[in-house]
Amino acid sequence: MELSNYAALSVKGDETMNADGDGMAQARETGTLGKLMVLLDLVTHADGPLRFTDILSLAGQPRGTLHRQLSHLVEEGLLELDGDGRYAPGLRLLDFAARSWARNEFRLIAEPHLVDLQQATGETVHLGVLRGQSIIYLDKVEGRQPVRMYSQIGNASPCYCTGVGKAALSLLPAESLVDLLAGVNFTRFTAATHATAASLLAEIREIADQGYAFDREEHEAGIRCVAAPIWSEDRTFLGGVSITGPAYRLSMELLAQWVVPVQRAAERIMEGMRIRLGPRR
Amino acid sequence: MELSNYAALSVKGDETMNADGDGMAQARETGTLGKLMVLLDLVTHADGPLRFTDILSLAGQPRGTLHRQLSHLVEEGLLELDGDGRYAPGLRLLDFAARSWARNEFRLIAEPHLVDLQQATGETVHLGVLRGQSIIYLDKVEGRQPVRMYSQIGNASPCYCTGVGKAALSLLPAESLVDLLAGVNFTRFTAATHATAASLLAEIREIADQGYAFDREEHEAGIRCVAAPIWSEDRTFLGGVSITGPAYRLSMELLAQWVVPVQRAAERIMEGMRIRLGPRR
DNA sequence: GGTGTTGTTCCATTATTCGGAACTTAATTT
DNA sequence: AAATTAAGTTCCGAATAATGGAACAACACC
Numbered sequence: 033m034e035l036s037n038y039a040a041l042s043v044k045g046d047e048t049m050n051a052d053g054d055g056m057a058q059a060r061e062t063g064t065l066g067k068l069m070v071l072l073d074l075v076t077h078a079d080g081p082l083r084f085t086d087i088l089s090l091a092g093q094p095r096g097t098l099h100r101q102l103s104h105l106v107e108e109g110l111l112e113l114d115g116d117g118r119y120a121p122g123l124r125l126l127d128f129a130a131r132s133w134a135r136n137e138f139r140l141i142a143e144p145h146l147v148d149l150q151q152a153t154g155e156t157v158h159l160g161v162l163r164g165q166s167i168i169y170l171d172k173v174e175g176r177q178p179v180r181m182y183s184q185i186g187n188a189s190p191c192y193c194t195g196v197g198k199a200a201l202s203l204l205p206a207e208s209l210v211d212l213l214a215g216v217n218f219t220r221f222t223a224a225t226h227a228t229a230a231s232l233l234a235e236i237r238e239i240a241d242q243g244y245a246f247d248r249e250e251h252e253a254g255i256r257c258v259a260a261p262i263w264s265e266d267r268t269f270l271g272g273v274s275i276t277g278p279a280y281r282l283s284m285e286l287l288a289q290w291v292v293p294v295q296r297a298a299e300r301i302m303e304g305m306r307i308r309l310g311p312r313r
Numbered sequence: 314m315e316l317s318n319y320a321a322l323s324v325k326g327d328e329t330m331n332a333d334g335d336g337m338a339q340a341r342e343t344g345t346l347g348k349l350m351v352l353l354d355l356v357t358h359a360d361g362p363l364r365f366t367d368i369l370s371l372a373g374q375p376r377g378t379l380h381r382q383l384s385h386l387v388e389e390g391l392l393e394l395d396g397d398g399r400y401a402p403g404l405r406l407l408d409f410a411a412r413s414w415a416r417n418e419f420r421l422i423a424e425p426h427l428v429d430l431q432q433a434t435g436e437t438v439h440l441g442v443l444r445g446q447s448i449i450y451l452d453k454v455e456g457r458q459p460v461r462m463y464s465q466i467g468n469a470s471p472c473y474c475t476g477v478g479k480a481a482l483s484l485l486p487a488e489s490l491v492d493l494l495a496g497v498n499f500t501r502f503t504a505a506t507h508a509t510a511a512s513l514l515a516e517i518r519e520i521a522d523q524g525y526a527f528d529r530e531e532h533e534a535g536i537r538c539v540a541a542p543i544w545s546e547d548r549t550f551l552g553g554v555s556i557t558g559p560a561y562r563l564s565m566e567l568l569a570q571w572v573v574p575v576q577r578a579a580e581r582i583m584e585g586m587r588i589r590l591g592p593r594r
Numbered sequence: 595g596g597t598g599t600t601g602t603t604c605c606a607t608t609a610t611t612c613g614g615a616a617c618t619t620a621a622t623t624t
Numbered sequence: 625a626a627a628t629t630a631a632g633t634t635c636c637g638a639a640t641a642a643t644g645g646a647a648c649a650a651c652a653c654c
Binding site: 108115 | 345
Binding site for chain 2: 610611612613614615
């Protein structure tokens with residue numbers, strides 16, 4: 033019933049006001065749509081279905097207004113209203129996403145290289161993109177284990193404690209990086225999670241030099257990974273590939289051996305992007 | 314570049330006007346949101362990224378208006394505008410969907426029973442819901458094969474040529490069924506696809522009596538399935554479970570043997586719904 | 595039958611969207 | 625290279641849709 037750590041994982045993140053000293057505030061108003069998206073965010077980020085009153089207190093809108101907004105969302109299939117008057121995410125979202133995923137050019141280019149990497153190492157391979165302050169996982173290739181699909185794909189994870197996230201951040205120019213980190217809320221998931229922008233910055237500088245990143249159980253205890261960055265030539269697109277697995281099986285020595293394969297996969301994906309999307313980008 | 318069979322697969326379907334003699338027209342106007350959703354539909358249903366002009370001709374809006382609408386969608390992350398001025402579905406859709414899927418109550422209830430059914434038969438098991446004239450697949454459990462997740466999940470498939478679809482339709486009262494079929498555009502995917510509402514109606518009457526449905530290579534040549542219906546007590550929620558596989562492996566005799574297991578799985582799922590969601594529904 | 599809670603409908607006011615046209619910018623032709 | 629066409633962007637008065645307060649139903653819990 034309670035809301036989950038909404039702010040920490042929010043893709044958008046700056047709905048209220050970012051305590052950013054810089055004058056350059058990102059574009060904000062999308063009028064009617066923006067307000068509706070806030071509601072969609074609220075409902076999809078909640079731990080379970082929300083009643084009208086719950087949303088009322090969270091959204092702080094007048095009752096009449098909120099009621100009409102929710103009705104519209106329900107009518108469009110973006111939300112669903114069950115028999116007990118509780119609002120849940122709508123199935124139309126699934127349909128949109130399935131199409132968006134199936135046709136995603138970047139993912140299609142990367143796919144064969146992810147499979148190669150999975151087979152070479154036997155461990156789970158992820159593909160992620162930096163979007164705002166979050167990493168969105170675009171694909172995942174696992175070994176033989178009983179399929180639990182969708183598990184990670186589409187999930188927005190924090191950028192400061194994942195391999196792909198840190199690899200992507202290392203591509204940013206120093207200034208943008210500092211700006212971005214200023215807005216990040218550092219939640220400590222494990223003992224190894226970076227707790228401050230300063231300590232993260234230091235590691236990212238290192239990663240930028242080396243060209244690869246580790247996740248030393250920073251997001252989830254017992255889970256490690258190696259990641260390599262991926263970027264478009266115009267740097268509008270930042271992401272990464274990673275190999276992930278349990279710490280008992282993936283020693284740091286083994287991870288170090290996988291640096292080269294991961295980097296090679298990243299390079300091949302970038303080569304594919306140049307060919308498919310044109311050399312300029 | 315061309316549009317795919319947009320109308321046939323559309324979840325919404327009645328944007329213009331349904332040739333429905335009945336006075337009870339379903340609610341329609343969602344104002345600003347509705348117009349934006351039409352655009353989202355256009356872009357997500359296209360075969361590839363669309364340029365501004367493409368959308369302009371498809372949407373039939375004034376240029377200035379369309380431009381602002383697309384800008385808003387892009388700003389919210391629902392669409393993405395690449396360097397070549399082409400619009401593609403945005404990644405935010407993935408994030409929404411991942412959450413919507415992970416927390417879907419019906420899916421969570423059904424999951425263990427799907428796994429059981431998969432292990433009992435060794436073939437692929439699907440869970441689907443009727444939404445408008447389409448079946449939306451909510452889950453899929455496969456055997457050992459190399460994982461290609463997301464493949465089917467979230468996809469909207471026609472109701473008239475899938476096992477789950479026909480099973481779900483068989484739950485509708487005769488009147489609603491006729492109304493619904495009046496709006497369906499019967500595309501012949503294979504030689505076995507029902508071509509008219511009449512022939513479909515005849516089979517659905519049979520299915521309603523029997524309590525299970527076959528798909529005899531009606532959607533895809535070489536693919537068969539058995540399905541059993543699932544419904545909430547108040548009949549607001551209709552769907553089904555199915556076992557799907559290649560015709561060379563799944564003889565009609567074998568499928569007939571699986572009727573009982575599929576029905577049992579469906580019953581257990583419904584029992585779970587009664588317990589979790591309250592007896593009324 | 596009251597009384598508080600929750601959800602829905604109504605309508606004048608206000609703010610946003612609409613859409614034609616003028617204006618850039620890029621591509622194509624002469 | 626200049627001229628021409630196409631493609632995309634910005635502007636602003638008019639039209640429309642969103643707003644939010646208040647009054648109205650539905651339901652539970654005393």
